[in-house]
Amino acid sequence: MQTGENEQALRRIIDFTRFISLAILFLHFYLTCYSAFQQWGLTQSIVDSILLPVSKMAIFKSTMLAKLAALITLMISLLGTKGKKDEKIKARSALAFAVIGLLLYFLSAVFLKAHYSFAVRALLYISITSFGYLFMLSGISALFRILKLKLANDIFNKANESFPQEERYLDHEYSINLPAVYHYKGKVRNSWINIINPFRGTLIGGSPGSGKSYFVIRHIITQHISKGFSMLIYDFKYDDLTKIAYNALLKYGHLYKVRPTFYVINLEQIMHRANPLEPETMLDITDAIDASRTIMLGLNREWIKKQGDFFVESPINFITAIMWFLRKYQDGRFCTLPHVIELAQVDYKDLFEVLLQEPEIEVLINPFISAWQNEAFEQLEGQVASAKISLARLSSPQLYYVLSGDDFSFDINNPDEPKIVCLANNPQKSQVNGAVLSLYINRINKLVNQKNRQKCSMIFDEFPTIYFNGIDHLIATARSNKVAVTLAVQDYSQLKKDYGRDQAEVIMNIVGNIVCGQVTGDTAKQLSERFGKINQQKESVSINSQDTSISRSTQLDFAIPASKIAGLSSGEFVGMVSDDPTNKIELKVFHNEIQNDHLALNKEELAYKTIPSVRNIDQATILQNYQQIKDDIKVIVQSVIVNS
Template identity: 75%
Template sequence: MQTGENEQALRKIIDFTRFLSIAILLIHFYLSCYNTFQQMHLTHPIIDHILWPLSKMPVFKTALMAKLNALGLLIVSLIGSKGKRDENIRAKTIVTYCLSGLLIYFFSSYLSGWLYIWATAIGYLLFMTGGGLLFRMLKLKLGGDIFNKENETFPQEERLLENEYSVNLPAKYQLKGKERNSWVNIINPFRGTLVGGSPGAGKSYFVIRHIITQHIAKGFAMLLYDFKYDDLSRIAYNALRQHGGRSFYVINFENIMHRSNPLEPETMLDITDAIESARTIMLGLNREWIKKQGDFFVESPINFVTALIWFLKKYEGGKYCTLPHVIELSLVDYQDLFAVLTSEPEIEVLINPFISAWKNEAYEQLEGQIASAKISLARLSSPQLYYVLSGNDFSLDINNPDDPKVVCLANNPQKSQVYGAVLSLYVNRINKLVNRKNQQKCSLIFDEFPTIYFNGIDNLIATARSNKVAVTLAVQDYSQLKKDYGREQAEVIMNIVGNVICGQVTGDTAKQLSERFGKINQLKESVSINAMDTSVSKSTQLDYAIPASRIATLSSGEFVGLVADDPTNKIDLKIFHNEIQNDHTAIAREEARYQEIPAVRKISTAAINGNYQRLKADISQLVETFTKTTTP
């Protein structure tokens, strides 16, 4: 700690050094311009007697030597000086003073007499002024990084960590103003991956496409929900053409390709499967019911549809157990319908409230219980839907080691509510079948995940890791998820995933992510300027590594996030903020070679309508069979 005495002694030393510099220069003037001083009668014998011996010293041996020594002592005195720091001093001003001073100071040697003295003195003063400004200049970066970007940089994983399940994305990041190469290593995709970002952030182009291609290359079976068919399905199909080993299927309700029955009776082992299927289809058709689960007028339609499904599963070995048959059966008159349903003892507890309301002539209550189910299911009464849902081109156990599959579920943004409900049923049934032991590794990828209802997604992520099921969810932000799934379910989904890759998002999503990424030590500078002195202080403090405002201003292709590791492959630097690198030219060349997904079948409108009428006839025949047996 400095004391007042030390500062005073330092000032005296500095003043004495500068005095020596000036003294050497004055003596040099007297000795080198003696004739000029003599003509002006400015000499004196006593001064001559004192200074002539000094002229023999090495300092005054030559004019250049004297000037250099004077200049050196001046620089020493300037280094030790303490003046008031001033942030308004500019480097350009300092350079101008110093350079002009040095030029005049040294080139004055070509002059003589008083011109030499004055030129040298002016050069000396100019250099002294510039040097004084140099050591008073306030060097601050307070205005150089107005968005604090450099302070918010941190080391990131630069190693390529690859295994038989990993997804590896090359990237670049900034560290203290320097660009460095890095990798986003999703080495454990079975802990769940959430890909977020507003429209245009680059979710599909920079992340999802690589998850698809790398997982197919590594032998994964796959379920791909393609919201804007066939953007992702084309990628999957052409990747599978290169690597093979799996069958490729597409469920498309507009351009019919493959057919599959999501209510396969062989895969429905007990009535809980029927309950989950009914809940999925009803909540998928009525998304606002998700937030009202448990209400009487929500659970009643679900129980009604459950009874229909389970009855058809049990009737004659399930030969009519399809969703179109369920829809047609729901439209039967109550008297005939209840006569049919009461024949199955296992659903008695489910249909008893409806039969009681009917017998007691509580028709308004009965309509309230059943009409919402009938109205919702009626939206699915389409020949195209019936045709796809009543076929059996492939089974839904997509990760069966004996017959692994890549299945694409095609949606259309213009009809997403109706198609999304049916596709949700496929997802629900596939979820039940893939989450089993001793199956092939499997990847479930959902683009625009909130557009379907996946009942039990949190349970799948939590339990499927040991069964080698990797789940990837693409969402726009937390508010979208909350709107479609409810706050509680949305929070569970956001918090249960182990890998997060997020582009530009705002609001609550950005705040949640910023808190999740945590804080880092950041260097802070502050300056205090007053009439007497200027002081600069530096300190470190913990602040958010990636603030919410930074996440809200990410560019397309720029992502933040964190990755999960596993016991055999530890990652210390899990958090990242980088720009994922795509080889745009290579991708363009690859897409130019893509082949279109081939048509599977040519089906006529007459055949589709014939199937539609046949399904209706099946239910009419079924009901007629029961009404005949009950008619006296």
Template identity: 65%
Template sequence: MNTGENAEALRKIIDLIRQGSIFLLGLHCYVFCYQAFELWGLTHSLVRQLLTNLGNTGLFQEFHISKAIALGLLLVSLIGAKGKKNEKLRPGTAISHLVFGLILYWGSSWLLGLEASAPVLAGLYITVTSLGFLLTLFGGTLLTRLLKNRLDQDIFNQLQETFPQEERLLENEYSVNLPAHYNLKGKIRRSWINIINPFRALLVAGTPGAGKSYFVIRHVITQHIRKGFTMFVYDFKFDDLSIIAYNTFLKYRKRYPVEPKFYVINFDDLSLSHRCNPLYPDSMTDITDATESSRTIMLGLNREWIRKTGDFFVESPINFVTGVIWYLRRYKNGKYCTLPHVIELMQTHYDQLFPVLRTEPEIEVLINPFVTAYVNGAMEQLEGQIASAKITMARLASPQLYYVFSGNDFTLDINNPQEPKIVCMGNNPQKLQVYGAVLSLYISRMIKLVNRKKQQKSSLVFDEFPTIYFNAIDSLIATARSNKVATCLGVQDFSQLKKDYGREQADVIANIVGNIISGQVVGDTAKTLSERFGKIMQQRESLSINANDTSISRSTQLETAIPPSRISSLSSGEFVGAVADDPTNKFELKTFHCEILNDHDALKAEEAAYLPIPKIRDITPAEIETNYLRIKDEVASIVETEMERIYDTPELAHLLVVRDE
């Protein structure tokens, strides 16, 4: 027990051993320097007799025996010594004194071989040996004062925040598997991020430069195409991801049961773009499809309306656009049901527009409030309702957009088993507001066709997802799992989602995804993720130093596995996250904090060998302009023909609108 009596007894034993060491070293010097002591007159017959008796034991038979025993006693005394610990003391200081002392202690015997008088040699030998003895004593004492349990070795607590991660490769016909390595208590170990159930959605977060596309999204594209997925890629910075998808498609297209076709939508270079009508009449079975399309395009062009859903001056323009869309869908079985025709028809004067729209009974309930306002002379209200729709849609009135919207090179049912497709749609950050809105319409219409039963497995990849508006993304994630639709969303931060989708919608998106991979994020996003990853048991140490003893206290307690500060300081390529399993392939180690391993040289060589996306057609400005004017003429013809029919048919005379002055 660590009591005062025991400590005092130990100190006396140590002192006794150390005194014995000094006494034996003195006898050693006296015996082997006896001639000098005689000349100095420091001998006595009694001492000589005592040393003779000791010599019979063999203690002084060899020169180094007594010297070695003296040193051994000194070292034994040091083992039991307890000095006051000093956390500033470094091992190098103690060891240097100890080594230099031992060199002097043993090297002093070399002095006895020099040519000099006995007193001089004895004096030098005794001085150097004593100095070596004292330095050895001092160095050994410093070693006992070293703090063995240093608490400043892991100042960022990195070792305690490590935890076991999945080291097995768990692969199936749908999985995305990313090789990685991680730190476990100071040892680097290989691991795998196994996204074995991508149908529960994957959210990839990270600030610009964190490596979302390079380390994660590109592998989702390549591995899913290799495994026979049909695919949609929203390429925010065209053609960064599209060229990866195209070259992977060329490499693995023969693996598909039915070879898919590759399509591109690109508004900047029409020679590299296919044409597709998002309001394709066969895909619009009832007026709710028109309502959904109208809401998507209007909220996509006016993001601030998202937080005002339900307001009179938000719902009115949406209803107006819905009526125009559904009228064109019903007119001649949808022959002119395209977004450019919708835009042009909206610009028609009210005296002609309202009677034409009223010829379709299904939209009477949508159009009647506008007609009533016009008839009653409430022009300010009417302009507030309709002008916002006109002005908003007028942003899309360009010959280039009209050309892409008015063609039918392909349909949006990308996972049709008979006609599988890989579709890439490119945006342009410099034209984000316009392009993002129309791409949102494409995506909204596509999801309606993709999320059905008995279709081919498909993968939807959205880079920089907040730059588009997709109102039903939560419904897609919640229901697409059974239809084999895998969704991958790339975002920079949850606050970006909240800004563009509203807090409630953003929270739903962040909370219902089953798989999440995050690079460096900060603020509330880091806190949210840290809470999601949970806690682990971590060791804690406390150290107390006093004049007599050093007390170390150890404990274990639950602490955050990956604290927000760690997530905020991740390097590029370093990711944290959690993955989901499925009933047929369960595993426990779902959370990870690792660095994804990319073979940079191989990827660089692969990119150097990429083939460019081929030109689809040769298109001239004259052809684009001709298409633009043709659409205007067709809308004018529709209005003129319908007005003539109304005037020539007495039964339709009630459809005419007469404004009160």
């Protein structure tokens, strides 16, 4: 018990033991150097009569035994000391003091045989032995205090913030399995990141260079292709992911029941052509509204935060009316985005006369016609000009050529005709290209999220560079239709900037699987709170003038603090996975380093086959198609006006 009485009693015992040590040493000096003491006049007959029986004790029969007895009692007295901790004490210097003292203490016996007078020999022996004793007392007491007060040397609290992680390899027909290592209780252990339910959505985060593509996305592509998934890949930096997907298909294509066809939509280096407004997929006017919203918000990202405003909704309604007119005219023969762009540039007088021929869009264009008839031209320009200006950025012969073809349909997870479609972007032209690719994604989404289809994986690298209207709805409902959605972002702030705070929060909170590399700020804080807390041991030191005490306690603290997430190395990831009723995972949170076989991957990449060219197209054909679309619009306007 740490009571005052017990501590006082202990202190008395320590003092008494040390007194015994000094008494033994003094008696040894007196008995060994008795002649010298006589010369110095320090002997008394009464003292001698008392010490004579003591001298017959076994410990005083030899110099070594007496010194050992004094040393042992000294060590016993030091065991119970609690001296104040001095931060300046160095273990090396304390040990040096103890060793020097020990040598002086035992080697001083040499001076008893020196060629000096006995008094000089006795003085040297007593002095050197005493110095050795004091050196040992100083050094050993310092050593005892250092050992007693030594705290954990885990400066960055790594041991406390480690926790058990999933070490089982849980593989099945849908899973993504990433090998990793982690630290726990001072040991490096093997583990697995088992994304056993990718249909609940996967968010991959990390700043540039954190290893999102190299350590995670490439394995999602190869593993899903090896397991028979159809696939849509948004390749922001073409052809990084496209090349991986193409070569994975060459390697695992034979495992499919029906081998998928590989398609690439590239708006700069023309590969395949496809019409995102193909009339067969636009079943009613709501499809046209959705497509119009996607392309307009994709071209004007700042409008995303202003949805519902008059001058945002008006251009969307205007383009919707044009799209639906072309869908209904001659059964959609001219229903392509290039035709929409060209028809939007027609003069108001002719354009409104043409659009009025379609009853279903009369409600949409009525505000524009009213403004035109009432000569409110400034209002009309505000409503329409923003749409014209935005679409004018897409007026390119190459774009027109790609967007007006029909090499394939968008039902990529059709069991009878599965497809792997890669949408290629260029970081230098991401705004314009991203808007068009967003329209492709929107149309594919409409057909993919249906029942009785083949399992499908949709992977979006640098997701904020496109506008995906309804991504939250896709993640929420696609699970039952076997559609796995993977979103790669650099930071939550980037998502918030491009999609608005509300939509960004929904995306962050709705995904079931998170794999995140180095991020900072609000993103790191949100993730740290999401991963929860664990019991951690805390130590505290109390230093006063007499004593030093250490207290240890346990308390709940963040398993992965925000500062730790902000300092992750490349290839090091934190996250949480979700499970399902048939595959339970108790240890869902992880903080580990994904293991890539760099030599094998490098060898594999060197053996990659290049993506073959699909068509050799000359500039004349592209320009001819461009002009044909313009001529089509002229013919449509003239024929409608004449027949009206």
